[in-house]
Amino acid sequence: MTHADICEAVVIAREEEQGQAYLCAYIVSGEAIPVPELRVHLAAQLPEYMIPSHFMELEKLPLNNNGKVDRKALPAPDREAYTEAYEAPRDALEMQLATLFAEVLSGGAIGIGDSFFERGGHSLKAVTLVSRIHQQL
The missing domain is CATH 3.30.300.30 (ANL, C-terminal domain)
Known part of the structure; x- marks a missing residue:
């Protein structure tokens, strides 16, 4: 306020x-x-x-x-909507990472400029993300 x-x-x-x-x-x-x-x-x-x-x-x-x-x-927020300009992953590694981020954040397309925490991430999701990155990459 x-x-x-x-x-x-x-x-x-x-x-x-x-x-x-x-x-x-x-x-x-x-x-x-x-x-x-x-x-x-x-x-x-x-x-x-x-x-x-x-x-x-x-x-x-x-x-x-x-x-x-x-x-x-109060309406549920549109978890797919995001106000930042979307910038697509540029190579295979960025595509893999964006896919992992999207899975952990339960959201739509993740751009390379998106903030993990602004998209709904927190410490527990960060641990999950690090674990998945370690397993897959």
């Missing part, structure tokens, strides 16, 4: 298919705010583990009859 362009915001913990929790932020703003800008803004105030993995812009937050945010009515 400290960002000048954000009118309303709520952050909730969601669960992915494998049962791992992640943070998702829902924001209402006057204009579109690039996700990297939001991450930089939050990084100045919060530790890395408290920065949401996903950001969703909404026209308004859904409210229940009591006027509180209806958390059950």
Whole structure:
């Protein structure tokens, strides 16, 4: 809420298919705010583990009859969508690594410029990724 362009915001913990929790932020703003800008803004105030993995812009937050945010009515984030420009792997090794990253992150296409942690990665997934890299490469 400290960002000048954000009118309303709520952050909730969601669960992915494998049962791992992640943070998702829902924001209402006057204009579109690039996700990297939001991450930089939050990084100045919060530790890395408290920065949401996903950001969703909404026209308004859904409210229940009591006027509180209806958390059950918040849409699930599109885990395939990513705001950074996609840059395809350039050779066979980068293709293998991108495939392993996508498997561990349960996401769509991974580009060579994508950040593991910004795409939903955390320390446990990093250990899994290192193990798979060691096994396959």
